[in-house]
Amino acid sequence: MQKFYNREKEMDTLRRISKNISDHKGQLSVMIGRRRVGKTRLLSEAFIDQDIKYLYLFISRKTERSLVAEFAEIIRNELGAKFFKPQSLKDIFEYLLDYSKNEPLTVIVDEFQDIQRVNSSLFSDIQNLWDTNKQTSMMHLVCCGSLYNMMTKIFKGQDEPLLNRDDRFFKIKPLQPTYIRSVIADHSKFTAENMLEWWCLSGGIPKYLEWLANFANESGNIFDSIISDFSPFIKEGTHRLVEDFGSEHRIYFDILGAISQGHTSRSRIENYLGLGVGVHLEKLEDDFDSITKMRPMTSKETSRDVRYSISDPFLKFWFRFIHANKSAVEMENYEYIRNHIDRDFETYSGLELESLFQAILAESKQFGRMGSYWDAKGHNEIDIVAINDLDKQVLIVEVKRQQKKYNETKLIEKSHGLLKKLKLSGYNVTYRGFSLDNLVEVMDEFLS
Template sequence: MQKFYNRELQLKELRNISDNTEKTKGRLSVVVGRRRVGKTRLLNEVFKEVTNQHIYLFISRKSESALVAEFSAIIQSTFNTKFFHPESLKDVFEFLLDYSTMTPITLVIDEFQDIERVNNSLFSDLQNLWDNYKNKSMMHLVCCGSLYNLMTKLFKDEKQPLLNRDDHFFKINPLTPSYIKEIMEDNGKYNPNDFLVWWCLSGGIPKYLEWLNNSGSAPLEKLISNGSPLIKEGMHRLVEDFGSEHRAYFDVLGAIANGYNSRPRIESYLNTGVGVNLEKLEKDFDIINKLRPITAKDNSRDIRYEIADEFLSFWFRFIYSNRSAVEIENYDFIKRIIDRDFDTYSGSQLEELFKAILAESKLFNNIGSYWDSKGEDEIDIVAIDDFNKKILIAEVKRRYKRYSEAKLIMKSKSLLQSLNKKGYEVSFRGFALDNLDEILLEFSYTKERQ
């Protein structure tokens, strides 16, 4: 996709920071977003218009000496510094900061959180260097990372040396439903059924939207095939992060993708304890979400888990769960499984799509689901607007004709009693694929609401 969607605000702000370091002196920006969300593309677009010099350094899983040699070559080529021979990464960053006292530069350090694997003491070195140079440097330092919680910890945890050293913090989110629809319409591919397929296989991640856009009128047929990047994408994205324990994490994610969404059910299914794995998947890797009924308190133990990334949910449900077929390249078998199960699987993803549409509308301050203490009276969507005192309760079906408002009202009695929102206007709705366009229009975000 040549067109650049929904990144205008970040583009403008990042360019402005880089273009004004002669006046403002040193500025540190943190740019965070999950892998494939388009962080590098965003920064490349920034560089197209920035007037000062820029340099991009990627923290790969190499030894410090190997990274020093790689970065030294980049610096020599970029700044024509033939006699620059650093011995450590600290030397590299000190040289660049010193250089920026004379010449404005933008330095991007990508996968910044992986410095910990290379040399953990470098964070303290960077803190000392930045504190010494910031007020005389003309550097825009951009620390880019793919693990939101770890990057937040590095700059916001009181025990971390880089605490509050950031001047700007940018979180790059996946594209929202309205932009997915815009991409499909721009390429003549929009209809509600295909929109759901695109949502299930991308969740708004630009790289996956590009794959879908290039896959013709039958994306599942083309993407579930030998040589398709989709087949090994889950491995490529996660194995390096998970390291030697990747199989245990993969098994937990596979269980969640197949409907085992509480800790007891996962442990029963896998016949092993998973408490540590669940905590790390949520807090370190940002891959799962912990869900509670919308009426529950934060310390409630009534917890369910979901995979936070729609693509990974699909990949673990249909690719990882059928890895034996993948090994013998029996993609026809996997396609038959998808043909059989996709309608059921996509039903839960349709709920997430409608929640994303409501979130994009900016009309509600709390959006979730509900189930009672017995796991019954489940309600797909509950959206609360405390400002205008409104509650929207919705049932999600593939076909609207299967929706019954009377049944939804009956199921909602315990919810409304638990919410105890006296004086609130309550509306009951049926959301379905065949009224998706109406819902998108009704809850479209407009500037008048800002």
Template sequence: MKFYNREEELQILNVLNKQAEKSGRMTVITGRRRVGKTLLARQHARDKKHLYFFISKKSEKQLCDEFLSTVKQHFSIPVIGEIASFKDIFLLILNIARHEKIVLIIDEFQEFYHINPSVYSDIQNLWDQHKEDIQMHLLFIGSVYSLMVKLFESRKEPLFGRADRKMYIKPFSPRIIKEILCDHGAYTPYNLFFLYIITGGIPRYLEILADNNTFDRNSILNFVLCKDSPFLFEGKHLLIEELGKEYGTYFSILELISSSKTSRSEIESIIGKNVGGHLNMMEDNYDIIQKIKPVNAKKNSRIQKYLIKDNFLNFWFRFIQKNRSAVETENFTYIKKIVERDFNSFAGYYLEKLFQEILIATGQYNKIGNYWEKGNLNEIDIVAVNDFDKEVLIAEVKLNPDKISLNKLKHKAEKLIGSYKHYNLSFEGFALDDIDKLI
């Protein structure tokens, strides 16, 4: 699949690279696995003198042997003495950067935490000593969110405050998913919607499906839910390193959230223990879930829900992990029947989320969310607010446009309207075919 999007990110990296002609620049690139961090860095460096180091689970000495070999392939330099530590390698490259411009990419940077944490202090010390005298753009890439935040945002860590730019790479927008489908001659609003549900715009997932010419609902389900599918254990591969030994409890919570048990009280009544700490960790440290409130709620409001942020993970916990026994016995027909049975109720939230993302991309609103009242009464799919122009869009979203009723929507919004007395209100109904009007 060709390289899509990321124009804004590449522009930022190019500006930093230009600045690196005068003194060193450090950029941190984070984001969930498969989102395209490495591809972005390589795209940036492809026409520049660069080195790429991948921090795999090996000893420091083994890594240094690999890195030294890479350096020798690109630069004709004398190496005096033994290179046995990353400190030695880094100093060697800093000395090269005194005389010529270089981009250094260090991928899975958080792995040094398990190999030799003192590397971070060594890098900080050497960077502080040499930054002003080198022409280097140093890129650190990391996939374990909690560790990367700790390394660069905790005041106790040596690299705190050293990064010139921290970039969080997001999945592709609905507009880019549409572009990919159009390039493959497979665009329909429904195909876009189903790809959005399954992939959430994650580039690697889109690439896998595109390489297999898999774009419609049936072919996607047949590919995702089959023996040896790369998606069957993907959720486990993504999260176990992040969540650690207690992943079993976290998985139980996530499975419940994916099945619409979205309040803390519901989760605790089923699990049978306090999960407040686990919810806080997944929201604040691991960036897996988010807590949402009605769009007009006050900060101290207790009306709230927990949702899984990642579309694929939500699908994986709802249909794959929840039916792990069927996966183990390779009864994928059974799982597909479950998907077909539950699809409409499951997909409703993602249709709301899809249109919310599309509206966010218009730049017309400063606040977009949902609305509901205590007991999940008077639920409204989309409330989009422009506080500057004093405008509010209140919208209902349905798979079937015949089920949209603006009169019912206005009735449900009676209490909500009280929060926006001096705003211009508009009421809309959105269905799948409206995607083409907006993107």
């Protein structure tokens, strides 16, 4: 099994809740995070080889009868309930709550939001059972899901039966740059160029880092391995998104494809596709956590000066180079795709270097506000503006692939309008050029 990185705080908290469940009685933890981010692995690492009895129940998209049969078999095997014959998922939860009145038990329900597809009334059943038994059952119930908006709605929506029933709410995010660096270094592959490549190809998603680590042991260009027969990268975008998007997946794929090709405003996306996409953009941002809405640092939340970006660096790469060449994928013409990458990846990754530096500054915890800036005409673009209001510090950054292309005089000139709008009297302003040439030094400076 691959080495497990980070997540110590989450593991410690989960274990502590389960180990103290006899004293505190019923505890409900909610865990959310996009697919492949490592939620299931985290839960396994938290409870395996610990003196904690736990069950893992996965809500696959089966009929309720099939799930009941599957879970009943798990319960019979793990808890010794030889004669347990439930008729519904409600019976399953009721039995486990009764069992935990005598024995401490941790129950993990993975892809919890998919209960909606199996039997939507079960949310009300769980609420009634939980409210009735919480004070007497020694159960740590962990509800895990990959659709952020749905999981948040289930537990925070005003009209939802499970409103505020959670005692802990974990949001599992991709690994930060420090840990990506550790993964690369553990495979003796760390260089600034590799750090940028692995960022573009993984965005810190543990499963993708695992794949890259496996490919790193092969000789030659890493793209020769990931763009090839049997590479999991080829179909990953489709596998990861089609289930979430459902019957409308084609329009969502078209929108993400348009954004990946540089059509980043709503008007440009609609002109490119020839149809209205307002509702779909809203769902991609709120329901699926697939895109990020970006505004200039100085604009208000109501500003229409909005650009969209694909949230996950891996999906950004996948749509830019693999989905865009789906005909070549169907023909298994991987050499054609590799040639496309050879031609464009240097320019593409130069743009992605900006998001890597933003992630580094975010991980440093030195700033309370961060974003980008462009003026009303879309000019005078500034890559990174990071503000520390406590220490009255402003960091203004230009990102270039090569340090020699950084021009501080131009950056200062471009910043006049920004600083005028920010009205940060008495703040110390620092101008910096970040590049691939000083990536390692910047990481050491901000993350040491």
